[in-house]
Amino acid sequence: MNLRRGLTFALGSVLLGSAAQLGMRWSMSRLPPPEHWFTVSVDVTAVAVVLTAILAYALSMLCWLAALRDVPLGRAYALLSISYALVYLIAAALPVFNEGFSLSKSLGVALVILGVITIHSRPAHAPELRSAP
Template sequence: MNKGYLWVLGSAILVTIAQLSLKAGVMELPSFALGWHWLQIDWLLTNTVSLSIIFVGLVCYALSMLCWLFALKFIALNKAYPLISLSYVFVYILAVVLPWFNEPATWLKAAGIGFILLGVWLISRPTVQQTKNIK
């Protein structure tokens, strides 16, 4: 397996963690609105856990970008970019499975996930030219 695929997978997993962390963090905030309360120390201290979870999400985004740069070094962009859509699959599944997100599963959403997986499979298959080169 090309190590570029491992970098793409790492990027997709980190984006998944980032998305779920951001969602979990903002769900715990009493209100999510821009305002001066973000600069008040008592508000920051009261919401340290939520803000820490959000911070973890932002760090995971940064690490995901680093993985993405390495992935692009080893994989063509027209293959790498569709593969990153695996993060949509991971986020959907975990949001449905993990009870604190309380996200509903529907057949229509599951079909959408199926189409994403089909697309990833079609993109990641060896091309006819690659098959000829192997022989």
């Protein structure tokens, strides 16, 4: 087991998943409802970003599968919550998403990050294998 490699893949999954979420949000705010996609003109750039976001999701899943080879599930899963914080912070910081900061959301993000730090504050130990009696 290579914990560093696993954490790298887990963080890659978080970054790709977060980028995919932001890409989907940006695109879908520029596209008509799906029932009108074939009857009105659509923004080709927005469609390209949706397709790129889908690819980012697929790559995120591959990174996640690679991470699970080397990181205990409880620790790896905690890292996924960083994505919630990252998406919130980027969406609120960039005017293109028309989101805003709020005290309650920011406090929630701080608690999520604190939880991840708490889970990862101790070194991971491989579970002991017991022989059958």
